[in-house]
Amino acid sequence: MKHSGNFGKPKRYGMVIDLDKCTGCGACMVACMAENNVPFKEDESKKLDSISWLQVYRLTNGKPYPDAEVCYLPRPCQHCAGKHEGHSPCVSVCPATATDYDQQTGIVSQIYTRCFGCRYCMGACPYHARHFNWWDPVWPKGMEKYLNPDVSARMRGIVEKCNFCFQRYQKATEKAHAEGRRDLEENEYQTACTQACPAGAIIFGDLNNPKHAVHQIAKPNLKKGGQPQNPKAFRLLEELETNTKVYYLSSKQWVQDAIHKPHLLDQKEAHH
Amino acid sequence: MKIDRRSFLAMSVGGAVGTALTPLPWKIQDDLAIWTQMWPWTPFPPDGENTYVNSVSTLCGGGCGITVRKVGERAVKIEGREDYPTNQGGICNLCASGLQMLYGPTRIPYPMKRLGERGANQWVRLSWEEAISMVAEQLGEIRQAGQPETVACLSTRPYGSMPALLKRFMTAYGSPNFMTTPSMMDAYDMTLKRMHGVDGRMGFDLENADYVLSFGSGLIEGWGNTVHMIRINSKWKDTNAVLKQIEPRLSNTAAKADQWIPILPGTEGILALGIGYVIIKESLYDYDFVNNFSAGFDEFRRAVLSGYSPGNVSKQTGVDQSTIVALAREFARARRPLALCGRGQGTVPGGFGEYVAVHALNALVGNINRPGGAWAMPRPEMDGWLEPVLDAPAEAGLAKPRLDGAGSAAFPFAGQLFNRVPVALKAGEPYPCQALLVYDANPLFSMPGSGMVREALQQIPFILSFASHMDETAMMADIILPNLSHLERWEDVPVTEGFHRPMLGLAQPVVDPQFDTLHAGDTLLQLAAALGGTVAASLPWENYEACLKEALSPRWAELEDRGYWIDENFTPDDWSLAFPTVSGKFDFAVSGADLKTLFAMTAPQGDDGSYNLKLIPYDSVRIANGAVGSPPFLIKIVSDKVLKGKTVLVEVNPETARAAGFGEGDQAVLKTPLGDAAVRVHLSDGLMPGLVAMPRGLGHTAYDRYLAQKGVNANDLIGSVEDTASGLDATWGILASLVKA
């Protein structure tokens, strides 16, 4: 039996994050770590070796007291499509075929057992979305009981990153298959951070699907590398033409300006 | 045949050729590659059937609905319950880390008795029978000696069947000393009592408010129900409601507000009076409410107009006159304005005058018991229980004054004042405390003036803890009868903190008990049975589940079926019926209080002129600081601008830091009248000059290596300051100085 081409139209899973609503509470980061078996160690204050797939940055407008303003910006992997679908900065430099771009979903995957830890991808990623495991993960006695079987635990010497909770796509697809469907409804596949966000600031769905909220809000112009047509929406480092799938909304001009400055993202800060 | 070197060579070559023709080299290579990819010591979590169990979280007062995903018998993820009225699928960072508490190494695995010094963390295991009989013997002796009032009990939550059961136990035993840890809700209870004449609790219809003046309330940081509040903040963005945040520091709430109004700490109430001044002066108040449904307006008006002109207030608070006037006009002209107070998470109440001043604003604009306003709500009651049975010793004990002075002539309106207990014990007044029962509370860590609390605890000969986790207070205990963890037990969770509908959730066991622990309700019933007599007769239930069912009998079926009960159609009383005061009206004069004294600002501790700065504590949305310590995930997401290694960073305005000679990250010693601490300096443009801000919730000495010994407990440096008008803890900070390390 042949069923080539029977896998539906290609999707471009993506996010819209409303920075006006994000409170910087960090529930998304914790939900992500809990979902994805992200380990922890005694001292996590050295943020350069602290693994957090989703990082909430704290941006300031740089003005002195009392005109200081703060904006929180959650940064998952941006799942760059690049100039042509799949020309992601990380995928194009991986010598091990450990990271890949899936044209069916638009998700940049990371296969831990394939990775040999050269970290080219970390150098290539303009968003600091990738983390290296300098140590083997260790869970205190008993805590290994909460590990999610749908996500493999990583070992030392490999790179890991956000994959839009792909295991949830797999799980949702299984359920759909059990019901004889191939396509997923919008609400069937949602990332852990989206689900957890108490502010409802994160929206997730298929950017290609005009019925999905992400498409309706970001209004991506697919002819122009996915550029948002909503004036409140923007993407990080748009000028690099990474064609990311994470759109941000802000009503503040200084926020829209700030995100074009990569050095602001250099402060690896998980704010209070 | 000669066997020589060549023969061996030949054999080796043959062997090599032969080996190349076997799978051996290729197979070993493949297997080794696999081995390096999957170290056998990397955990491989077992798969199984996925199930989802609904429950309610009891980790904080919010009481969010949760859905726990299980794989086989393991709980693997806590998520927000989507159809739960308060959090609607959202979850906070603490709750999402909850499995680290369930399975973590800080759990107390079995009943135990202290060995060696208090706090040395050396224990000997007891069987449950032994432990219960030991405690019963201790308590029995005190009762036999005719001093049941010398036994006190402390809980964090005031409502629900567990606090009710503890209180009932204390009552039957003969002690008036059931207390809860201080909270802004104590102050709001008092406000309701004295301004509305209502014995109830305050609720806020925040969803429908369109202009919110928050006097330092950490609406994002955990004031009320965290997730519900964050949801409301988002709703405000959608509906263009306005939030004005008044506090000295650019908190997360201030960052999300439409305007951040920095104010000198401790002067929030004064600003409220200044706003009241403008509203009264410009006659912007609600005539109908003030003229027809309020009393004491003249006294209030006189007190406000006599000292709180924008000019005066501006000087005291550091807020511009024009801002004060603008806030007053905007507030009075908004359709549904609402003023809130309770600093940060509201775990330290603050002075009563502040609450009166802020709540008077709601009254001035008539937004009381109206949509988008402040509502007087009924308290949740345990209506299924009969009255406890009291014998003569119990009657005698209950007739004694309380240790904390609540309800005494000095503090007639206070329900509880645990903050006064350390002082009372030190003074030995009115009597010493012989035993303390601690349930779901960690006062040694969470209350200002922890040094005083420690001294007080040291004076108590017998401390019994029901803790599930080894916290600071549990480490001081003589016997620990560990409670089940939050995911192993039944418990009713009334949603109270500021919520505007009567609501009750039901926590149910998600997993089987992981250790040899027992529900504190069952422990208490067994203790009562062991004590016998009227104590046993007052707590006659076979087990806690039966007791819970009886307490909630009218709603049990619904609770069991749906997991919660809510009165969706609740509306507060109409103005004509709402105020059971003497006048039958809202009382601006606060039942005859001396308004001038009431509104006076509480001075900080230890003003000897040697301190040039003020230290203010702040509540961080990413650090747990109540009865529960931060689990590893929570500490992991704390910024490196707050905690670096084991050192806490204090925020200082760049100007102030420069004047003192400090740059970013510099080491310093922070001095206050209560002690010194090593800190680092973080320059922040989001803090008023002249202040030092330190997060609450760090500096644990108990718990695990992920949390303990990191940073400083702000409560070690900041003491409790009693509000003379109410007895409440009015602390907002302390004088301090920063010197070079």
Added chain:
Amino acid sequence: MSNTDDTKQVAVDDRDRVPNASETGGPIILFFMIGFVLSLVVGWVVFPKLLYSQKKQPIDFNHVQHMELVDEGCESCHFFREDGSFSGAPTLAQCIDCHEEVQGDTPNEIKFVEAYVQKDREVPWLVYSKQPQCVYFSHVAHVKMGNMDCVTCHGHIGESTELPIYEQNRISLYSRNIWGKNIGGFKKNTWDRMKMDDCAECHVREGVRQASVQTGKGGCFVCHK
């Protein structure tokens, strides 16, 4: 001149050996053959024995006997859950339906009831087809959507009267069934091997989500997690 003498001496020696060459050629080839054959024996026979440890299943299960009693074939016990996940080896709860009490008098049955049913302990079945942690495999995608038979991958285990010995690779800790019983990795039937290439072979043929940018074949996340 001693040099010349030496050279002569060597030449003489060489001359001496020439006739012997055909005689000594035999032993060299012999030794070569010994080495060759020995290594073949080691590589094909001894090595697999050393590489795999052998474990007996806790209970010797008779598939044939059970197949006669059930209506829906394999799916009677190895079923799909409502969420599409596959139940795999049956749990005690499923077995208890019939085996609450000892049925018949086989020692296996008695052992099962006494050691597991009565003690409420799950049987620690050894799963022949257990894939490593990094593999995501959806039974429902293959069985329901791909209309594949169990036999295609699992062979005729359902027609067995006793369970084969479970062999585990001492290095990789995989079940032998992943690499296949044939140590050379040769396969005759689709169910002989369960390596990544075997999955890919079919996925390429069937055109399953050939969406990878890196390889032009299947996307990694189709089969990995």
